[in-house]
Amino acid sequence: MTLGFYPGCSLKGSSREYAESVLAVAKAFDVEIEEITDWNCCGATAAHNLNKELSLALPARILSLAEKQGLKEIVVPCAACYSRLTVTKHELSKDPLLKATVIEANGLDYSGSVSILNIIQMLDKYITPNLGGRVVKPFDHKVACYYGCLLVRPHEILKFDREEDPQSMDILMLKTGATPIDWAYKTECCGAGLSVSRTSSVGRLSGKIIEDAKDRGAEAVIVACPMCHSNLDMRRDAINTFLGEKVDIPVLYITQALGLALGIDRKKLGLQRHFVKVTV
Amino acid sequence: MSKIGVFVCHCGENISATVDCAKVAETASKYDGVAFSVDYKYMCSDPGQSLIKSAIAEKGLTGVVVAACSPRMHEPTFRKACAEAGLNPYMCEMANLREHCSWVHEKGEATTEKATDLVRILVEKVKYNQSLNEIRVPVTKTALVIGGGIAGIQASLDIANTGHKVILIEKDPSIGGHMSQLSETFPTLDCSQCILTPRMVEVAQHPNITLYTYAELESLEGFIGNFKAKIRRKSKSLDEKLCTGCGLCTTKCPTKKIPSEFNEGLGNRPAIYVPFPQAVPNKPVIDRIHCTYYTKGKCRICEKVCPTQAIRFDQEDQIVEVEVGALVIATGFNIKQTDFFPEYGYGKYPDVITGLQFERLASASGPTLGEIRRPSDGKIPEKIVFLACAGSRDPAKGIPYCSKICCMYIAKHAMLYQHKVHSGKSYVFYMDIRAGGKMYEEFVRRAIEDDGVNYIRGRVSKIYEKNGKLIVNGADTLLGAMPIEIEADMVVLATAGIANDGAEELAQKLHISYDPYRFFAEAHPKLKPVETNTAGIFLAGACQAPRDIPESVSMASGAAVKVACLFSQDELTREPIIAVVNRQAPPAYSSCVGCFLCVSACPYQAIEKEEIRNRNGELIKSIAKVNPGLCQGCGTCVAFCRTKSIDIQGYTHEQMYTEVLALLNEY
Amino acid sequence: MDDLRKRAKELLETSAVKVVIGYEQGTANKTRALFVEKAEDADCLIFDSRCVQNLATYVTKREVKDKGKMAITATLPVMRSIIQLASEFQVNDNNLLVLGITPESKLVEFKNLSEVETFVHQYQIEIDAKNKEMLDKIAKMTQAERWKFWIDELSPCFKCYACRAACPMCYCHRCTVDFNQPQWIPVPSHELGNLEWHIMRAIHLTGRCIDCDACYNACPLAIPINLLTKRMLEDVKINFGSYQPSIKADHLMSTYKPDDKENFIQ
Amino acid sequence: MAEFEPKIVAFVCNWCTYAGADLTGTSRIKYASNVRILRFPCTGRIDYMLLLKAFDEGADGIIVSGCHPNDCHYTSGNFHARRRWIMFRSLCDFTGIDTRRIKFSWVSAAEGAKWADIVNTTVASIRELGPYTEYKIVANNPVKEVSHG
Numbered sequence A: 001m002t003l004g005f006y007p008g009c010s011l012k013g014s015s016r017e018y019a020e021s022v023l024a025v026a027k028a029f030d031v032e033i034e035e036i037t038d039w040n041c042c043g044a045t046a047a048h049n050l051n052k053e054l055s056l057a058l059p060a061r062i063l064s065l066a067e068k069q070g071l072k073e074i075v076v077p078c079a080a081c082y083s084r085l086t087v088t089k090h091e092l093s094k095d096p097l098l099k100a101t102v103i104e105a106n107g108l109d110y111s112g113s114v115s116i117l118n119i120i121q122m123l124d125k126y127i128t129p130n131l132g133g134r135v136v137k138p139f140d141h142k143v144a145c146y147y148g149c150l151l152v153r154p155h156e157i158l159k160f161d162r163e164e165d166p167q168s169m170d171i172l173m174l175k176t177g178a179t180p181i182d183w184a185y186k187t188e189c190c191g192a193g194l195s196v197s198r199t200s201s202v203g204r205l206s207g208k209i210i211e212d213a214k215d216r217g218a219e220a221v222i223v224a225c226p227m228c229h230s231n232l233d234m235r236r237d238a239i240n241t242f243l244g245e246k247v248d249i250p251v252l253y254i255t256q257a258l259g260l261a262l263g264i265d266r267k268k269l270g271l272q273r274h275f276v277k278v279t280v
Numbered sequence B: 001m002s003k004i005g006v007f008v009c010h011c012g013e014n015i016s017a018t019v020d021c022a023k024v025a026e027t028a029s030k031y032d033g034v035a036f037s038v039d040y041k042y043m044c045s046d047p048g049q050s051l052i053k054s055a056i057a058e059k060g061l062t063g064v065v066v067a068a069c070s071p072r073m074h075e076p077t078f079r080k081a082c083a084e085a086g087l088n089p090y091m092c093e094m095a096n097l098r099e100h101c102s103w104v105h106e107k108g109e110a111t112t113e114k115a116t117d118l119v120r121i122l123v124e125k126v127k128y129n130q131s132l133n134e135i136r137v138p139v140t141k142t143a144l145v146i147g148g149g150i151a152g153i154q155a156s157l158d159i160a161n162t163g164h165k166v167i168l169i170e171k172d173p174s175i176g177g178h179m180s181q182l183s184e185t186f187p188t189l190d191c192s193q194c195i196l197t198p199r200m201v202e203v204a205q206h207p208n209i210t211l212y213t214y215a216e217l218e219s220l221e222g223f224i225g226n227f228k229a230k231i232r233r234k235s236k237s238l239d240e241k242l243c244t245g246c247g248l249c250t251t252k253c254p255t256k257k258i259p260s261e262f263n264e265g266l267g268n269r270p271a272i273y274v275p276f277p278q279a280v281p282n283k284p285v286i287d288r289i290h291c292t293y294y295t296k297g298k299c300r301i302c303e304k305v306c307p308t309q310a311i312r313f314d315q316e317d318q319i320v321e322v323e324v325g326a327l328v329i330a331t332g333f334n335i336k337q338t339d340f341f342p343e344y345g346y347g348k349y350p351d352v353i354t355g356l357q358f359e360r361l362a363s364a365s366g367p368t369l370g371e372i373r374r375p376s377d378g379k380i381p382e383k384i385v386f387l388a389c390a391g392s393r394d395p396a397k398g399i400p401y402c403s404k405i406c407c408m409y410i411a412k413h414a415m416l417y418q419h420k421v422h423s424g425k426s427y428v429f430y431m432d433i434r435a436g437g438k439m440y441e442e443f444v445r446r447a448i449e450d451d452g453v454n455y456i457r458g459r460v461s462k463i464y465e466k467n468g469k470l471i472v473n474g475a476d477t478l479l480g481a482m483p484i485e486i487e488a489d490m491v492v493l494a495t496a497g498i499a500n501d502g503a504e505e506l507a508q509k510l511h512i513s514y515d516p517y518r519f520f521a522e523a524h525p526k527l528k529p530v531e532t533n534t535a536g537i538f539l540a541g542a543c544q545a546p547r548d549i550p551e552s553v554s555m556a557s558g559a560a561v562k563v564a565c566l567f568s569q570d571e572l573t574r575e576p577i578i579a580v581v582n583r584q585a586p587p588a589y590s591s592c593v594g595c596f597l598c599v600s601a602c603p604y605q606a607i608e609k610e611e612i613r614n615r616n617g618e619l620i621k622s623i624a625k626v627n628p629g630l631c632q633g634c635g636t637c638v639a640f641c642r643t644k645s646i647d648i649q650g651y652t653h654e655q656m657y658t659e660v661l662a663l664l665n666e667y
Numbered sequence C: 001m002d003d004l005r006k007r008a009k010e011l012l013e014t015s016a017v018k019v020v021i022g023y024e025q026g027t028a029n030k031t032r033a034l035f036v037e038k039a040e041d042a043d044c045l046i047f048d049s050r051c052v053q054n055l056a057t058y059v060t061k062r063e064v065k066d067k068g069k070m071a072i073t074a075t076l077p078v079m080r081s082i083i084q085l086a087s088e089f090q091v092n093d094n095n096l097l098v099l100g101i102t103p104e105s106k107l108v109e110f111k112n113l114s115e116v117e118t119f120v121h122q123y124q125i126e127i128d129a130k131n132k133e134m135l136d137k138i139a140k141m142t143q144a145e146r147w148k149f150w151i152d153e154l155s156p157c158f159k160c161y162a163c164r165a166a167c168p169m170c171y172c173h174r175c176t177v178d179f180n181q182p183q184w185i186p187v188p189s190h191e192l193g194n195l196e197w198h199i200m201r202a203i204h205l206t207g208r209c210i211d212c213d214a215c216y217n218a219c220p221l222a223i224p225i226n227l228l229t230k231r232m233l234e235d236v237k238i239n240f241g242s243y244q245p246s247i248k249a250d251h252l253m254s255t256y257k258p259d260d261k262e263n264f265i266q
Numbered sequence D: 001m002a003e004f005e006p007k008i009v010a011f012v013c014n015w016c017t018y019a020g021a022d023l024t025g026t027s028r029i030k031y032a033s034n035v036r037i038l039r040f041p042c043t044g045r046i047d048y049m050l051l052l053k054a055f056d057e058g059a060d061g062i063i064v065s066g067c068h069p070n071d072c073h074y075t076s077g078n079f080h081a082r083r084r085w086i087m088f089r090s091l092c093d094f095t096g097i098d099t100r101r102i103k104f105s106w107v108s109a110a111e112g113a114k115w116a117d118i119v120n121t122t123v124a125s126i127r128e129l130g131p132y133t134e135y136k137i138v139a140n141n142p143v144k145e146v147s148h149g
Helices: A008-012 A016-028 A046-050 A052-068 A079-094 A096-106 A119-130 A168-175 A199-215 A226-234 A236-243 A254-262 B021-029 B046-059 B071-084 B098-102 B109-127 B150-161 B192-205 B248-252 B292-296 B301-305 B355-362 B406-420 B440-449 B503-510 B549-567 B597-601 B636-640 B653-664 C002-013 C039-044 C076-087 C113-120 C129-140 C143-154 C162-166 C191-205 C214-218 C226-240 D017-026 D048-056 D077-094 D112-129 D133-140
Strands: A003-005 A033-035 A073-075 A115-117 A142-145 A220-223 A251-253 B004-009 B034-040 B063-068 B092-096 B135-138 B142-146 B165-170 B209-213 B215-223 B226-233 B318-324 B326-329 B333-335 B352-354 B383-390 B425-430 B454-457 B460-466 B469-476 B482-488 B490-495 B497-499 B537-539 B571-574 B579-581 B607-613 B619-626 B646-648 C019-025 C031-036 C070-074 C096-101 C107-109 D008-013 D035-040 D061-066 D102-106
Touching: A008 A016, A008 A079, A008 A226, A016 A119, A016 A251, A016 A254, A046 A052, A052 A079, A052 A096, A073 A119, A079 A096, A079 A115, A079 A226, A115 A119, A119 A168, A119 A254, A142 A168, A168 A254, A199 A220, A199 A226, A199 A236, A220 A226, A220 A254, A226 A236, A226 A251, A251 A254, B004 B021, B004 B046, B004 B109, B021 B034, B021 B063, B021 B109, B034 B046, B046 B063, B046 B071, B063 B071, B063 B109, B071 B092, B071 D017, B092 B098, B092 B109, B098 B109, B098 D017, B109 B653, B109 D035, B142 B150, B142 B318, B150 B165, B150 B192, B150 B209, B150 B326, B150 B549, B165 B215, B192 B209, B215 B503, B226 B326, B248 B301, B326 B503, B326 B549, B352 B355, B355 B406, B355 B490, B383 B406, B383 B482, B406 B425, B406 B440, B406 B490, B425 B469, B454 B469, B469 B490, B537 B549, B579 B619, B597 B607, B597 B636, B636 B646, B636 D077, B653 D008, B653 D035, B653 D048, C002 C019, C002 C039, C002 C070, C002 C096, C002 C107, C019 C039, C031 C039, C070 C076, C076 C096, C076 C113, C096 C113, C129 C226, C143 C191, C143 D077, C143 D133, C162 C214, C191 C226, C191 D048, C191 D077, C191 D133, C214 C226, C226 D077, D008 D017, D008 D048, D008 D112, D017 D035, D017 D112, D035 D112, D048 D061, D048 D077, D048 D133, D061 D077, D061 D112, D077 D102, D102 D112
Parallel strands: A003 A033, A003 A073, A073 A115, A142 A220, A220 A251, B004 B034, B004 B063, B063 B092, B142 B165, B142 B326, B165 B209, B326 B537, B352 B490, B383 B425, B383 B490, B425 B454, C019 C070, C070 C096, D008 D035, D008 D061, D061 D102
Antiparallel strands: B135 B571, B215 B226, B226 B318, B333 B497, B460 B469, B469 B482, B579 B646, B607 B619, C019 C031, C096 C107
16 A cells, blocks of 8 residues: 655755655655645644634645545654644544535545554554564664654644653664663653744753753654754754753654664665764 | 312512402402302411311312412411311412512503413312322331441441431441541641541440441442342451451461552551551451462461461351431542653652652651651652642543642641651642631641741642652742742642542442532532432532531531431321322223333432232233332423323323413413 | 245244244235244245335234244344334343344344344434435425425324334323323314324434334325424434434433533523 | 513423522512413423413413523433423424424523513513414314215
C-alpha cells in the first residue's frame, strides 16, 4: 500500500533534513511514499487564531486532495500539521453542518476517510516491527526524548500516548540501542512561534529544556517537530546566553537517530544542516 | 346515588372579596348529586367544621367538597372533620378558591364563574371517590447499620441507647473507619484516637449492639419495617471465642512485608494481623491472599504458637440472615490515590503523598511514631508543599465537586508540620479557602498568621524530581499569575474525596439511588438529607457526600432519630394514595399481561412480580404487584401501563377523566 | 426449504417441541400461517419470499402457547419481535425455539434467545427509502396540511383492529380501547376517535415496534398507519439513540436519562 | 362579538407547580382567569390521553407543568414524563395537532411569578391563535355508519 505524505511548509524549507530523513528511513524499508499533490498550508497558528472556518477549510482541503488521490493513510511528520489535520477531522466528524460549509468552501468532496499518522505512529506501524537485525550501528547514547506540545495534546482529540508523561518516543529509541533518560521537560513549551518575535523568551524556555537534558546526562535531544527542532537547535545562541554557558548537545529528529542506527549515510539524513554540530 | 355536600368558604373576605360565594353555593346546589350546599364565613373554624359535621349526619352525605383555600393548607383539617362525623376522610375533596382564584383574579363574573367551575370539577370527582383506609404495616424493631466508621458507630450507639437492637456490620477487621487513621482533628487539634476509641469500646460492650466485623451485606429484601438482610461474615480463620487477643500469632507470622492498609502503605503488617493496636475487636484475622499457608500450603506457624488453639484454617464464610425494620448506611468514602495525577508523576515519586498518608506520618501511632519523615529516605522535610483541590473542582478530571474537608485538613497538616519541624517551611497552593464552620476560619487564620504557613492562591501545573528534590511548578494568581517554582522535599496532595469502592453495587443491593459520582442520593437535598428514596433506609456520613467528623456525627444522630421515630410505633400507617394493580376473577386474574415495563419505571422499586399458581403449584400467570409498603403514590406506572391495569387511589383514571370532562362541559 | 421440514419433523418426532409455527401455501397464491403438531404434517411447511406475515404474533396466543413448547420459523423481523417479547417476559427459552431464516434465506437454529439477540443485532433497523420519503413529505407539510392529511387518511378507518391483531406487540388481553371505565376511546368510527386510537397505538409501540409493517399489511383499507410508528422509530433514534430489541436492556420509554434533551419545556 | 376567551386546562403536579400556583396566590400576583388547574400527584401520572381528551372536550390550550429536573418529589417522575412528552409532542406534531397549543413548563414551588407569567403568555398566545376550530370541527363531525356485510 502507498502511504500518503503531507510535508507542510517546514519540511520543504527550514527542516529539509526532517523530510530527507523520513524519506530515507521509509526507503530503507521499502515503504512507498506519495506526496499529496497541490497541497496547501495547514493553517497552523495564523489561521486558527483568526477564523475558525478557514482554519478547518485549509486542512480539510489537504484531506480532500488525499481522498481524491486515492490515499487511505497519510503520514504528517510535522507535529503542528498533524495537530491541525487531526483536529479538523475531529471537528468535521461531529458537526455535519460545519462539514457541509467546508465542503462547499473548498469545492472538493470530503468524507473523512483518510487516517492520519504522526511520525511515531508511522514508524511504529511500518518500521519498528521489521527492525529485527537492521540496527547495524546501535545509537548507544543517553537521549532525552522531547515531545513538545502538539504531538500529544489535546488528548481528547489525538488519543495518542499519555499527555503528561508520554512514552512512545522513549520506547522507540530504546529499540535503536539508545538509553532514554527520565526527565521533566518532555512536554514543556519550547517557545514555539515566539522564535522570531521574542527570541529571548525562546532562549529562556528552550534553555530550561536543554539545561535539564544536560543535567541528567543526555548526549542528544530527540524531537519529532520542526518547530521544536529550530528552537532547540537554531536558537542555541539565545539558549546559551540564557544559560550563561555553551551547551553543545545536538538535537536530532527521531528519523535521523533511527537512520544513524540503520547505518544510513549522514548526508542522506541531512545531519550537516544543523546549527549545533551533530557529534553523536 | 351520591349525596354530596358543598361548603363554600368566604375565608373572611379573602375569597368573598372577589368571588360571589353565595352564588357559587347556589349554582352548586343545582348540580346532579349535590344534596346540600352552603356558604360560610370561616369554614375551618369550629362552627364551620360543625356545619360540615352536622350536614353529614343530618343529610347522610356520601361526599364532601370544601371550596376554600389550597388543599395543601387545610385538606387534613377537613378530612379529619369528615372522619369525626363518620364519613371516610378520603370522600372529602377541596376546591382551591383562594390561592388559585380569588387571590389571583379581579372581582368580577369571570372570577365567580371560574370558582363555580372549580367546585364542579371536584363535585364530579368526588362521585368517583372511594373510601380508603390507611395502610398499616408492622415494624421489626431492630436496625442494621452498615459501616463502622464514626458515622456508623454514632448511629449504632444512638439507636441502641433508645433501647432498640442494632446489628452493626463492618467490612474491615476492626471498626473505626478513616477517623481511626487520623492524627489530630481540626479545629481543636485533639487526638482522633483519644476521642474515638472510647466510642468503639462502647459499641463492643453495648448489650443492644451485635457487632459483625469482617462482614458485608450479601442481599436485602423487603420494605420499611420488614427487611430481610443476608450478611456474609467473611472467614477470619479464627475461633473468636477461643482467641484471647494475646497477639503472639501476629509477632510470629513469617510473612511480614504486607503494606498496611491502616498505615496507607507507609508501614507493613503480617499476614495474620490486627489492623491497629486499639482495634475493636482486638482479635486477628488471616489475610488469605498473602498468607503462606493459603498460597503455598505450608507454614501454619500461627496455629502452632496459639496458646488457645484458636486458629481455624478450614473456616468458611458464614451467611447470617437477619430481620430488621430499618437500615442506616454509613459506608463512608475513599480518596483518590496519587497515581490518578499524571501531572504530579502518576504516583511514581514516593515523596508525593496523599492527605491520609500524611495523617499516618503525623500520628503518634503511625509508622514514624509521629515524626514527619519522608517515605523515600526517612529524612525530615525542610520544605513541604500542600496542594488543595487535587482532582476536586476539576471537571476535566471528572470531579467537579468540592471535597469539602481538604481546606481544613490541609491547614491542620501545615500547622502540625510547623509544630513538629520548627525550622521547616510549608506552602499551601489553594483555589479558594473554604473554611465555613464553627471555629474553622479562625483555625485557618491561625495556621497562616501564628504558624507562618505560606498560602499561595494558584494551581500547580507540574511536579518533577530533580537532584532529590521535588520541583513544584505553580502560579500565584494574586501576583498576576506569576510563575512560582518551589524545590520541595515532600508534597502532600489533598486528593479528592470519592465514593467508596463498591458503592454502586451496594446501592443496587439496597435499591437506593446514587448520584453521578456514586455517592448515595438523599431523598431531598434540603428537607430529607438523611432519608433515601427507599423508605426505611437512611444515610449517615460521607457515603452521601464528602463530610467532616462533626457533620458525619450529626447526620448519624439524625438518621438514628429517624430510626427511633420509626421504632416508636408498633405499626406504621401510610396514606393510602398508592398504586394498585387490578385483580379479576379467574381465568384472567388481572388485566395485567405481565410485561413488567412498569418495574423499571417505578422510582421506588415498589413493583414486584406476583406469580399466580393453581392448586398443583403450576404457574398460571405472572402479574405486577405493588408493594404498599414501598409505593409512594407518584403514579408514574399508571400513565405508563398499556392495559390500564394499574390505577392510583385518590387519582384514579375515572376521577381524572371525569375532572377533564366536568371542566369543559358547561352545565 | 427441505432442511426446515426435516428439522421440524425431527423436533416433533423427538417431542422437543409440541408445535412448529411456519407458513403454508394458502389460496390465491398467498401464504398463511401453519401450526404443525404432527411430524407427518411438516411437509406442508414452505418458505419463500411471499412469507412476510409476522408469525411472532402467535407465540403470545393462549391457544398456541398452551400446546407446549413452540418452534417458530423466524425471519429477521420475527426474530426482532421475539427478542422484544422476551424482554417483556412473554416468551423465554423454555417455551420457544427459534428456527431462524437469515436474510440470505439460510436456516439457522439458535440454542437460546440470547443467541437470537446477537444475530439480530448485526442488522440495524432501517426505514426503507419509499417510506422515508413519505415521512419527509409529511414533515414538510404545514401543520394544517398534516392535520388534513391524517384526518382524511384515518377517516375511513372503522376500527376493525386488524392492525392490532397482526401486531406481535399488541398481545395485551385488554387493550386500552377495550377499557370502558372510563371509555378512553369512543367505540364508533369517528375521525377523532380514530386519530386517538392510532396515536395511542403509536405511543404504546414507541421503543417496542420493530418496524415489520404487519399492521399496514393487515389493514383492509391500506391506511398508512405504519408511518406513525416509523416516525416514532426515527424520533427515538434522534432523541435517545438507535433502537434495537434487547432481552436485558431496560425499555426505552420506561427509563430516562437525567440529561434527556428537549427544546420545548419552558 | 365578545372577545374570544380561550379555555385553558392546566395539568400540574401537586408538589411543585400546584404549590407554585399557591404561592402566586399568597403573593397576590394577578393573572388571567382562563385557566383551570387539575391537580395530579406527579407529572409522571399525567396520561397523554387526558390531553387529547381536553382538546376533544373543547379546550383551546393546555398547560402541562411540574417540578424542574432533579427536583421531583418522587425523584424521577418528571424525568419519565419528559421522555413521554418528547415523543408525544412529536407525534402530535406529525399528526397535525397544533403543538403551539400545548405548553410544557417546569414551575417550582418557589416560582409563583413564573406561574403567573406562564398562564398569561399562554392565554395571550392562544388568544392570538384563536379558538381551536380545526379540532372542534372534526369533533363535531357526525359518527359514521359502518355497514357490515
